[in-house]
Amino acid sequence: xxxxxxxxxxxxxxxxxxxxxxxxxxxxxxxxxxxxxxxxxxxxxxxxxxxxxxxxxxxxxxxxxxxxxxxxxxxxxxxxxxxxxxxxxxxxxxxxxxxxxxxxxxxxxxxxxxxxxxxxxxxxxxxxxxxxxxxxxxxxxxxxxxxxxxxxxxxxxxxxxxxxxxxxxxxxxxxxxxx
Numbered sequence: 001x002x003x004x005x006x007x008x009x010x011x012x013x014x015x016x017x018x019x020x021x022x023x024x025x026x027x028x029x030x031x032x033x034x035x036x037x038x039x040x041x042x043x044x045x046x047x048x049x050x051x052x053x054x055x056x057x058x059x060x061x062x063x064x065x066x067x068x069x070x071x072x073x074x075x076x077x078x079x080x081x082x083x084x085x086x087x088x089x090x091x092x093x094x095x096x097x098x099x100x101x102x103x104x105x106x107x108x109x110x111x112x113x114x115x116x117x118x119x120x121x122x123x124x125x126x127x128x129x130x131x132x133x134x135x136x137x138x139x140x141x142x143x144x145x146x147x148x149x150x151x152x153x154x155x156x157x158x159x160x161x162x163x164x165x166x167x168x169x170x171x172x173x174x175x176x177x178x179x
Contacts (some may be wrong), residue, residue: 001034002034002179003032003033003076004033004034005133007026007027007030007067007154007155008031008065008066009027009029010065013028015049018026025150026067026152028150029064029131030125030126030154031060032083032132033045033179037052041056041057042179043055044057045128045129046125048091048125052087052091052128054087060070061140067155068159070162070164071165072161080132087125112145125134125151127147128146129154130144140157140161
């Protein structure tokens with residue numbers, strides 16, 4: 001199964017704005033996209049304010065500004081299937097607040113710290129993506145702490161290893177060609 005890791009932001013969304021502001025990032029959201037064989041549609045799996053969910057990619061594209069997508073060459077089929085049991089898990093709001101502490105420690109103390117407010121059984125977006133990559137044994141993920149990695153850090157991690165799957169404006173058609 002081909003999987004894309006994508007990065008986006010939501011215009012006019014206060015949470016998206018806050019994440020970008022605190023982290024100094026271009027993107028505020030990380031997610032996975034793949035072709036779901038039963039529906040024969042591109043689907044996005046994401047952790048949002050409504051929890052971990054799967055949504056039709058066409059609907060997702062209408063609500064988000066896509067910044068960049070990366071095609072993962074490694075087969076993630078088994079791991080993505082296992083991540084299905086995370087659907088419906090709650091969003092980690094307190095862990096997101098804890099990311100502010102993680103970002104402040106990195107910026108002002110130049111230290112890596114654990115997220116002090118992470119809640120087991122709930123996830124924020126980049127935590128979900130890093131967890132999937134780690135469970136799949138994706139190269140060089142050993143040092144990534146899912147609960148202390150922002151969408152921008154996942155973006156930078158993949159940018160250091162891969163060429164973007166789409167050059168120029170990221171459109172739904174370009175994303176579907178990346179799968």
